[in-house]
Amino acid sequence: MTAIAPLVPPPGDNRLGAILGDLASKGWSWQPHMLPDALYLALRAEVLEANTEGELAPAGIGREADFQLDRSIRKSRIAWMDGATPAQAGFLQWAEQLREALNRGLMIGLFEFEACFAVYQPGEFYDRHLDSFEGPRNRVVSLVVYLNEDWTEENGGALVVWPEGAEESAAPAAYILPERAGVVFMLSETIPHAVEVTKASRFGIAAWWRVNPSIQGNIDPLA
Ligand SMILES: O=C(O)CCC(=O)C(=O)O
Numbered sequence: 001m002t003a004i005a006p007l008v009p010p011p012g013d014n015r016l017g018a019i020l021g022d023l024a025s026k027g028w029s030w031q032p033h034m035l036p037d038a039l040y041l042a043l044r045a046e047v048l049e050a051n052t053e054g055e056l057a058p059a060g061i062g063r064e065a066d067f068q069l070d071r072s073i074r075k076s077r078i079a080w081m082d083g084a085t086p087a088q089a090g091f092l093q094w095a096e097q098l099r100e101a102l103n104r105g106l107m108i109g110l111f112e113f114e115a116c117f118a119v120y121q122p123g124e125f126y127d128r129h130l131d132s133f134e135g136p137r138n139r140v141v142s143l144v145v146y147l148n149e150d151w152t153e154e155n156g157g158a159l160v161v162w163p164e165g166a167e168e169s170a171a172p173a174a175y176i177l178p179e180r181a182g183v184v185f186m187l188s189e190t191i192p193h194a195v196e197v198t199k200a201s202r203f204g205i206a207a208w209w210r211v212n213p214s215i216q217g218n219i220d221p222l223a
């Protein structure tokens, strides 16, 4: 199988520098129109199809024993990616280039990657939360990619980002509209964020890198 845009040019040095600088200084970064167009179109077509074919399942919170399906906190539907289509394979390659750049620039050992399509229908939302879970195989950097054409402020559905470690009552640092091919990076353990109630169908990808929690050379097997 050939990945879509297998030779996606790596994001330019300026852009990578800005992302690394933002993550180091404030813990999050907004990059408008960052996803290459061929990938954007192919991934958007896939999420629209998954949505009409009923391939999305209600999203939960936490993992394994802590997993909860609490529709009062998070109301959306997701489908995990397995890289089995050209669009998904292309996305995984693109993310791999970012992983290498983040590891070099931040001197961290991002290791595993997991990604899902996420759809919020009108009225759906995700309350304020952190993406990291309890336990050793934790999420360290979150990546969100938006697959919406012509999003407007009236549609709602903004991603609200708070400063690192901010109290619930603190003023948000940013309201980000889920615009076409826009990409958000966040430190999963320290950046609280929320998705405001959307008034239009809101398509995107939520993804995370985790560190390798291996001890004495034993790589933790994938779940
Ligand atoms: O779609 C977004 O803007 C963010 C989604 C999110 O916070 C998550 O899936 O954990």
Ligand SMILES: [Fe+2]
Pocket (backbone or CB within 6 Å): 129, 130, 131, 193
């Ligand atoms: Fe999140």
